[in-house]
Amino acid sequence: MRLDPFYLIVDSVAWIERLVPLGVKLVQLRIKDRPLSEIRADIRRAKAICATNGCQLVVNDYWQLAIEEGCDFLHLGQEDLAAADLGAIRTAGLKLGLSTHDGAELQTALAADPDYIALGPIYPTILKAMPWAPQGLERIGEWKAIAGNIPLVAIGGLTVERIPGVFENGADCAAVVTDITRNPDPESRTLEWLKSTRRHDSVG
Numbered sequence: 001m002r003l004d005p006f007y008l009i010v011d012s013v014a015w016i017e018r019l020v021p022l023g024v025k026l027v028q029l030r031i032k033d034r035p036l037s038e039i040r041a042d043i044r045r046a047k048a049i050c051a052t053n054g055c056q057l058v059v060n061d062y063w064q065l066a067i068e069e070g071c072d073f074l075h076l077g078q079e080d081l082a083a084a085d086l087g088a089i090r091t092a093g094l095k096l097g098l099s100t101h102d103g104a105e106l107q108t109a110l111a112a113d114p115d116y117i118a119l120g121p122i123y124p125t126i127l128k129a130m131p132w133a134p135q136g137l138e139r140i141g142e143w144k145a146i147a148g149n150i151p152l153v154a155i156g157g158l159t160v161e162r163i164p165g166v167f168e169n170g171a172d173c174a175a176v177v178t179d180i181t182r183n184p185d186p187e188s189r190t191l192e193w194l195k196s197t198r199r200h201d202s203v204g
């Protein structure tokens with residue numbers, strides 16, 4: 001499966017409305033701590049915006065809502081995966097991306113036959129507290145050698161300046177939150193990400 005090399009992750013549909021029309025082709029809606037009714041409404045709206053803009057929407061965590069709302073791509077962490085009904089997810093035709101942070105998690109992820117594997121945090125992240133030390137760039141190559149044809153997403157502390165390193169070490173895709181959402185000019189930063197990642201698109 002081909003994955004766009006630029007993976008934007010945001011915490012509201014307002015960000016999707018603002019940034020996806022700039023040319024983003026892969027976006028994750030990662031909402032935390034909001035009522036289910038609001039998350040459902042945001043998923044519905046995000047789905048419509050993404051369809052209009054030819055962008056792949058990935059829903060984080062909320063696998064039942066993703067099924068009920070007819071979405072087609074889901075991201076789960078290891079704890080999410082343990083609590084989810086993988087059969088129901090596959091029956092619904094959802095593609096599935098999985099987080100990994102160590103070798104055991106990579107084996108668990110591979111056993112679930114994912115559509116991509118994410119490795120992180122590559123660098124320190126300010127988004128959330130993480131028990132794992134930064135993986136560093138070399139770990140990307142180790143993961144790619146094991147993951148083979150499964151697309152590999154690098155995540156955690158990535159910036160425009162750090163893009164070349166992750167692709168040179170074997171990542172297929174670079175995911176980002178704060179380098180864009182906490183930038184004083186998120187639109188311009190998104191355009192910089194689009195420009196810098198495009199040259200790493202295996203399709204061209």
Ligand SMILES: Cc1ncc(COP(=O)(O)OP(=O)(O)O)c(N)n1
Nearest residue numbers: 060075076077078099118153155175
């Ligand atoms: C592309 C991508 N990679 C990793 C994560 C993290 O997922 P998870 O470990 O479940 O943590 P939360 O994002 O749910 O806090 C991700 N969301 N996306």
Ligand SMILES: Cc1nc(C(=O)O)sc1CCOP(=O)(O)O
Nearest residue numbers: 120121125127156157176177178
């Ligand atoms: C949500 C998330 N998951 C990670 C993992 O390693 O699984 S790192 C991360 C945060 C990514 O945000 P930023 O680009 O701001 O560092």
Ligand SMILES: [Mg+2]
Nearest residue numbers: 061076077080
């Ligand atoms: Mg999760």
